[in-house]
Amino acid sequence: MIEPAARPPRAASAVRGGRAAHPFLRYALRRVITSLLLVIGVTLVTFVLTNLVPGDPVAAALGQRAAEDPAIAARFRAEYGLDQPLVVQYFTYLGNLLHGNLGVSTLTHNPVASDLAQALPATLEIAIGAIVLSVIIGVVLGTVAAYRRGKVTDHVLRVVSLAGLSVPTFWLALVLYYVFYYQLHIAPGSGRLSSDFNAPPTITGLYTIDSLFAGQLDTFLDAVSHLFLPVLVLTLYTVGLLTRFVRTAVLEILDQDYARAARAKGLPTRTVVWSYVLRGASIPILTVVGLAFGSLLSGTVLVESVFAWPGIGSYAYQAASHLDLPGVMGVGLLIGVMYLLVNLIVDLLYGLLDPRVRLAS
Amino acid sequence: MADPVSLEGLMVFRTTSSGSTKRVVIGAAAVALTLMVAGCASGKTSTSTSKTLTIDKAFDLKTADPGRMYEPTGEMVDKALYETLLTFKGGDVSKVVDGLASLKESDDAKTFTLTLKGAHKFSDGSDLTADDVVFSLNRVIGLKGNPSFLLDGVTVTKKDSKTVVLTTATPTPALPSILANPALGILNEKVVTAHGGSTTESDAAEKYLNTHSAGSGPYMLSSLNLASQVVLTANTNYDGDNPAYGRVVIQNVQGATQKINVQGGSADVALDLSGTEASGLSGSIKVTSDPSANVLFLLLNQDPTVSKITSNPDFVKAVKEAIDYKDLVSIAGKGTSQAPGVVPSMFLGALNPSDELTTDLTAAKADLAKSGYAGEDVTLNFPSDLTLNGIEFPTIAQRIQSQLKGAGINITLAPAPVATELDAYRNGKETIGFWYWGPDYPDPSDYLVFTPGNVVGLRAGWAAGADPSISKLADAAAAGGTDAERATQFQDLQKALNASGPFVPLLQPGNNIAAKSSVTGVVYNAVWTIDIAALGSK
Numbered sequence: 001m002i003e004p005a006a007r008p009p010r011a012a013s014a015v016r017g018g019r020a021a022h023p024f025l026r027y028a029l030r031r032v033i034t035s036l037l038l039v040i041g042v043t044l045v046t047f048v049l050t051n052l053v054p055g056d057p058v059a060a061a062l063g064q065r066a067a068e069d070p071a072i073a074a075r076f077r078a079e080y081g082l083d084q085p086l087v088v089q090y091f092t093y094l095g096n097l098l099h100g101n102l103g104v105s106t107l108t109h110n111p112v113a114s115d116l117a118q119a120l121p122a123t124l125e126i127a128i129g130a131i132v133l134s135v136i137i138g139v140v141l142g143t144v145a146a147y148r149r150g151k152v153t154d155h156v157l158r159v160v161s162l163a164g165l166s167v168p169t170f171w172l173a174l175v176l177y178y179v180f181y182y183q184l185h186i187a188p189g190s191g192r193l194s195s196d197f198n199a200p201p202t203i204t205g206l207y208t209i210d211s212l213f214a215g216q217l218d219t220f221l222d223a224v225s226h227l228f229l230p231v232l233v234l235t236l237y238t239v240g241l242l243t244r245f246v247r248t249a250v251l252e253i254l255d256q257d258y259a260r261a262a263r264a265k266g267l268p269t270r271t272v273v274w275s276y277v278l279r280g281a282s283i284p285i286l287t288v289v290g291l292a293f294g295s296l297l298s299g300t301v302l303v304e305s306v307f308a309w310p311g312i313g314s315y316a317y318q319a320a321s322h323l324d325l326p327g328v329m330g331v332g333l334l335i336g337v338m339y340l341l342v343n344l345i346v347d348l349l350y351g352l353l354d355p356r357v358r359l360a361s
Numbered sequence: 362m363a364d365p366v367s368l369e370g371l372m373v374f375r376t377t378s379s380g381s382t383k384r385v386v387i388g389a390a391a392v393a394l395t396l397m398v399a400g401c402a403s404g405k406t407s408t409s410t411s412k413t414l415t416i417d418k419a420f421d422l423k424t425a426d427p428g429r430m431y432e433p434t435g436e437m438v439d440k441a442l443y444e445t446l447l448t449f450k451g452g453d454v455s456k457v458v459d460g461l462a463s464l465k466e467s468d469d470a471k472t473f474t475l476t477l478k479g480a481h482k483f484s485d486g487s488d489l490t491a492d493d494v495v496f497s498l499n500r501v502i503g504l505k506g507n508p509s510f511l512l513d514g515v516t517v518t519k520k521d522s523k524t525v526v527l528t529t530a531t532p533t534p535a536l537p538s539i540l541a542n543p544a545l546g547i548l549n550e551k552v553v554t555a556h557g558g559s560t561t562e563s564d565a566a567e568k569y570l571n572t573h574s575a576g577s578g579p580y581m582l583s584s585l586n587l588a589s590q591v592v593l594t595a596n597t598n599y600d601g602d603n604p605a606y607g608r609v610v611i612q613n614v615q616g617a618t619q620k621i622n623v624q625g626g627s628a629d630v631a632l633d634l635s636g637t638e639a640s641g642l643s644g645s646i647k648v649t650s651d652p653s654a655n656v657l658f659l660l661l662n663q664d665p666t667v668s669k670i671t672s673n674p675d676f677v678k679a680v681k682e683a684i685d686y687k688d689l690v691s692i693a694g695k696g697t698s699q700a701p702g703v704v705p706s707m708f709l710g711a712l713n714p715s716d717e718l719t720t721d722l723t724a725a726k727a728d729l730a731k732s733g734y735a736g737e738d739v740t741l742n743f744p745s746d747l748t749l750n751g752i753e754f755p756t757i758a759q760r761i762q763s764q765l766k767g768a769g770i771n772i773t774l775a776p777a778p779v780a781t782e783l784d785a786y787r788n789g790k791e792t793i794g795f796w797y798w799g800p801d802y803p804d805p806s807d808y809l810v811f812t813p814g815n816v817v818g819l820r821a822g823w824a825a826g827a828d829p830s831i832s833k834l835a836d837a838a839a840a841g842g843t844d845a846e847r848a849t850q851f852q853d854l855q856k857a858l859n860a861s862g863p864f865v866p867l868l869q870p871g872n873n874i875a876a877k878s879s880v881t882g883v884v885y886n887a888v889w890t891i892d893i894a895a896l897g898s899k
Contacts, residue, residue, distance in 0.1 A: 055781035063431045065510040065801060067787070068816065072505050075562070107423060108587050109567065119588065174617060182625040189627025190618050191589070195415040195610040197404050198584075198592075211404060219404030308614040310589035318588070321746065323780040 024351050031347045035340045042340070043097065046332030047090050050325050057082060060323035061106040080106055080326070093329070102333070103326030107319060112330035115315060120334070121205025122192060123304070123311030127296040129227055130234035135289055138239045142246020143273060146254060157243060164240025173233045173306035180229060188225045190308035197222050230307045234300065238292050245288040249281035256280065282353055290346035294339040411595065411607020412898060414880070416891075417628040420613035422587050426570040427546040428500050431507035433890055436543050438591055438611065440889040443546025443576035446475050446494065446525075447537055451895075452651070452884045454803035455709045457537040461489065461547060461577075462525070464540075470532040470841040475540075477523045483549040484574065484581045484596045491519045496550040496560065498527075503560040508544035511802065534841035535804035542802055543889055549575040579604045579894035589613050593893070604894040616751060623875045630883065631875040632890060635751020636694015639873035647878050650696030652869035653750050654705040654803065654887035657757070659741075659865040660794045664822025668792040670739055672822070674861065675732035680793075681718050681865050682725035683768035684761060689868055692760060693752050696871020702855030703798065703811045703866055707887060709844060710805035710851025718859055718866065725768040738773045742785060743795035745776030750870035757867070758795050789820045803887055805851040809835050811864055812854070821863040831857050 057080070058073045066072045077083040080103075081092060096103065102112035145157040180187035188194055192207055200210040200219050208227070211219035253259050254277060262276045263269075278285075301313035312331060319327030422434040427443055430436070448460035457464070462475040481489040498517045501508055515536070516528045527536065539545070548558075552575040557565030569575075574582035579601060580593035593609040614622060619631035620638045623646055639648045661671040661680060670676055686699045701712035741762065747754045755776055762772040772793070777785075786794050798817065801807050810816040812835040814825025826832070834857055838850040858864060874891065876883045881897035 053781060054784070055778075056784045059783045059787055060780040063507040063510075066431075066505075066507045069505070069510065072509070075505065109424065109429075110587075115588075118586070174621075177618065178621055181627075182621050185625075189622050189625060190614055191612055193404075194627070195590075195612065196413055200404055214404070216404035222404070305615050306618055308589070308612060308618060310586065310613065314588060321778070321780060 027351045028348055031344055031351075035344045038340050039337060040094075042333060042336035043094060044090070046329045046336065047093060050328050050332065051086060051089075053323065055323055057106060057323045057325055076106075080104070082325075097333075102330040105319070105324050105327045105330075107322045107324040107327055112326050115327065116312070116330055116334055118205065119310060119312050119315040121207075122309055123297060123300055123313065125192075125206050125208065126227060126230045126234060126300065126303075126309065126311070127293065129231035130238055130296055131289065131293045133231065133235045134238035134242050134292065137235070138242025139246050139278065139285065141239070141243045143250050143278065145243065145247040146250035149251065154247075157247075161240035161243040164236045165244075167236075168302075169233055169237055170302035170306060172236065173229070173303050176229055176233060177306060187229050188222070190306070192223060192226055192309065193219065194222050194226075230300075230303055230309055233303050234296055238296065241292055242285075242288060246281065246285055249284040250277055252284075253277045253280040279353075283350055286346050286349055286353075290342045294335075294342050297338050298335040412605065413608045413610060414606035414630070414893070414896065414898075415628045416609065416611045416630045416893070417614040417619040417622050417632065418611055419615050419619075419633045420587070422591070422613075424567060424571060424587075425574070425582060425585055425591070426567045427497070427544050427548065427576075428504045428508070428564070429506040429567060430544055434611075436889040437891060437893065438582075438593075439543035439546055440578070441580040441593055441609070441893045442574040442578045442582055443543060443548065444481065444489075444578050445541055445543060445546055447540045449541050449803070449886060449888065451892075452707075452886050454538070454654075454707060454887045457541055460541065462494075464537055466537065470534040470536070471529050473527040473536055473540075474520070475525045475527065477525075479600070481577050481600055482598045483552070483577045484598050485549065485552060486598050487549060487551065489547060489549075489577050491522050491525050493547055493550045494525045495519045496553070497548045498525075498545060499560040500548070500553075500558065500564065501545060503562065504564055505562055508542070511539050511542060511544060532839070532841045534847065535802060535806040538804040539802045541888065546576055546578070549577075580609065583608075601894075605896060605898045606893075609893055620875070623877065626877070629877050629880050630891070630896070633751070634873040634875055635748075636696055636871050636873060638751065639871075639875060640695045642875050645878050646875050647880075647883070648695075649874045649876070649883050649885060650871050651885045652696060652698040652706055653872035653885075654707060655749055655797050655799045655870055656700045656703055656705055656866055657749070657752070657795070657797045657868040657870065658700070658703065659761070659867065660791070660796070660817070660821040661863045661865070662789065662792050662794075662822040663827060663863045664789065664824075667790065667822055668739070670732075670734060670737060671792055671863075673732045673734070675728045676734055677861075677863055679725045679728035679732060679734075679768060680765065680770065681859075682721045682728060683765050683770065684718070684865065684867070685720045685764050686718060686867065687720070688764070689757060689760060692756065693868055693870060696750075696873050697752070698869050698871075700866035700869045702852075702859060703864060704805045704808045704851060704855060705800065705869055705887070708800070708803055708805055710838075710848045710855075712852055712855050712859075716852070716856060716859065722768055729769055734770070736769065736771055738771050739792055740775045741772045741793045741795060742775045742777065742782060742791040744779035744782050747779045749797055750872055752868070752870045754795060761795070786820055789822050791820075794820070800887060805847065806839060808851070809839055811858060811862070817864075823863055828861065831862065 058076050059067050062072065062076060081089055100113060105112050105115055108115055141157050145154045148154045181189060193199065197219050200207060200214045200216055203210050203213050207223035208220060211223055259276050262272045297312065300311060301317050304311045304313040316331040319331060418434055420434050421432040423432055424430050425435065425438055427439050430439055445460045446462040447457045447464055450458050459478060461481055462477050465474040477491060483489055495517050498512060502512045514529050518526050520526050553566045556569035571585050579596055579599045581596045583592040583594045585591045590613060591611040595604050595607045616633045616635055616638060619628065620634055622628035623631040639650060642648050661677050662668050663672045665672045690697050690699055698706065699717050701714055701717045704711045741758060743754050743758045745755055758774055762774055765772050785791050786796060812818050813823045813827040813832050834854040838854050841847065872885050874883055874885060879899055881899055882895045883891060886892060
């Protein structure tokens with residue numbers, strides 16, 4: 001009988017059904033409640049941090065002449081609730097949040113929720129593309145590197161992945177844009193669509209999906225072609241990270257008794273890799289994928305800037321540089337909630353993949 | 362040895378997932394996809410009869426509503442959508458010309474009679490009348506938005522169906538220049554009021570005016586996304602010459618990408634290139650480089666409670682003499698020039714280059730010794746994240762620090778994000794501040810703020826009465842007169858400011874516009890950057 005710690009996670013799932021379903025539900029419920037409490041914590045942190053920034057939002061939002069008019073400045077403060085004590089502002093903010101109201105942007109004069117709803121799909125489109133590609137490439141390269149530990153392939157992959165992690169994304173984005181768009185003419189210009197296309201009717205906000213719903217194949221192809229470079233840049237960064245982690249995780253599993261036994265038994269390498277090694281390494285990989293996806297959602301400012309991509313990063317930068325407090329808090333909350341959501345999903349997947357997790361909790 | 366149960370489980374999973382069900386799912390997805398694209402409608406705009414012009418601009422856009430707009434991108438957009446009573450021709454902002462109306466100004470610069478010329482129609486085909494003019498101007502005043510100050514103290518009255526009279530209590534010689542601002546574009550009263558518009562703070566027409574336009578300009582607003590792009594289409598009811606481009610897309614793109622876009626052909630015009638970026642362009646790309654109307658300057662606080670050092674006149678003089686202006690111009694890049702005074706070189710009353718401040722290190726050291734300065738650290742505050750026409754403030758601040766060190770002045774740099782530093786600047790708390798002034802309107806009277814007791818003067822701790830001789834010159838300049846008289850008055854004022862004021866005019870950053878050679882008529886205008894409707898095609 002093997003030690004529990006050395007068992008492949010799947011082995012324990014034999015107890016699925018009946019009594020085992022309850023521990024998972026309890027586990028899931030506990031995770032959901034914890035996440036909700038964390039959301040409240042996130043609102044407090046974003047509110048406090050945003051209001052700690054020195055500077056006057058009135059001065060930042062109004063033109064210099066308008067800001068100097070006491071009546072205009074007072075009206076602005078009253079309109080955005082800035083004339084209330086901070087505690088009152090926070091509870092008003094929380095109360096509004098319960099109604100799905102994130103406030104009104106002092107920069108765009110739009111409800112922050114509607115601004116974010118417009119920006120989020122743009123970021124999601126490149127982030128999803130990048131994470132899918134990164135997982136596929138990162139898992140393959142990481143596994144190959146682990147199997148070829150200490151050999152030339154491993155060294156080459158280490159250099160490549162470190163390069164991906166080390167090169168500044170802003171610089172990489174500009175270089176790739178210059179090469180693929182200007183020199184080679186195989187990528188389109190910046191933005192989500194070429195200027196002779198209209199945005200498809202909004203359903204999801206994802207141009208690739210919406211253009212298909214609208215039956216606009218040419219718009220779909222144009223949207224996909226515009227995704228190419230931003231997704232490539234983000235993938236090059238994320239794939240480096242994933243390759244390193246997958247390599248480490250696979251190496252750990254390869255040292256486990258059950259993996260050694262599978263190989264000793266003469267099972268084909270493909271079977272060993274897919275059924276034993278990667279399944280065993282799935283939890284640490286999942287953790288990194290979750291973190292990487294969260295970081296893609298929040299960390300695309302520079303890439304969005306180069307490719308004129310009107311996503312969350314661009315919106316956050318605009319809001320911060322204009323002291324648009326509702327906008328900054330909205331982005332902070334959105335990113336925080338996205339991280340929590342991704343982590344919640346990862347936690348739930350842990351529970352599904354590894355019964356020890358849900359049983360332990 | 363692995364647990365066999367787990368292997369069985371895996372096998373079951375693999376068998377079901379790779380079986381016929383999987384093929385059915387894939388087939389269904391393929392069929393669905395095919396059905397979705399079966400219509401194959403095109404998302405492309407119809408360009409068979411009109412050309413599309415693509416302009417790259419780094420957005421600072423907040424709204425397209427003229428009554429609330431006061432940012433460079435908004436000025437350019439609204440110039441295309443709305444017509445103003447008076448206007449400027451090409452890039453010459455020193456002389457106002459007729460727009461929708463002709464002007465008769467009283468000698469005391471307190472009464473301005475504007476008579477509508479010809480018959481003008483809004484984009485919906487209705488006539489533009491004096492009522493629309495009164496409504497539009499009163500709306501700007503009543504909204505108390507960013508551009509409301511333009512009409513501070515102005516009363517608007519309709520005289521007859523073609524004539525509107527603007528009156529002010531004090532002489533306002535700048536009013537004709539102000540009336541050329543696109544923020545004072547004329548709106549269709551009926552359309553705007555039907556969508557919540559009014560001449561009070563309760564006005565609710567902004568949302569409508571951000572999705573439609575209600576003007577008589579050469580273009581109509583097709584769509585607006587504050588973060589990404591603005592699309593304009595030609596107004597078929599425009600009574601002037603039809604614009605060369607039937608559709609215009611203005612995209613929000615940062616400078617470095619703009620250069621690649623215009624080189625690669627996805628943009629026809631790029632508006633925000635730095636001097637360095639612009640100098641690398643040639644061949645099929647034409648670059649128009651002009652000094653912009655922004656003036657970068659240093660202020661030295663005259664309030665002894667803020668700094669005993671900078672409030673010393675000899676120290677101020679030493680700083681002016683220690684700065685190497687030519688060196689600053691050279692690092693700022695293409696199009697940049699030294700600012701001769703606080704009034705930009707293209708405005709009425711600007712100083713001649715011969716009146717610019719000059720470098721004299723020997724004199725600087727002598728004045729520094731007279732001031733009693735003993736090598737103390739002096740703080741230079743500046744916005745760390747501000748880039749103006751491609752000039753990065755930290756770069757210039759570091760160079761100034763090194764130049765002043767050469768004269769023996771020890772500067773400590775104190776960078777901060779513009780949003781946070783603005784407060785200290787506006788409240789007059791900075792010892793030495795490094796900022797810029799962009800014109801509110803192209804008239805020298807906008808620069809009276811640099812005198813004692815006025816907005817920027819107070820930011821430099823320069824209270825009213827601090828320098829009676831300069832205040833006297835300012836009062837004379839404010840009183841108005843003929844253009845020639847005003848030019849002389851403002852030049853005298855600036856000479857005095859350069860000699861003894863607490864401001865050091867440094868640079869007018871270059872404004873570099875790159876355009877494909879097929880685009881003609883690119884002319885920089887200090888108010889609206891470019892007149893889109895004036896761009897031609899060859």
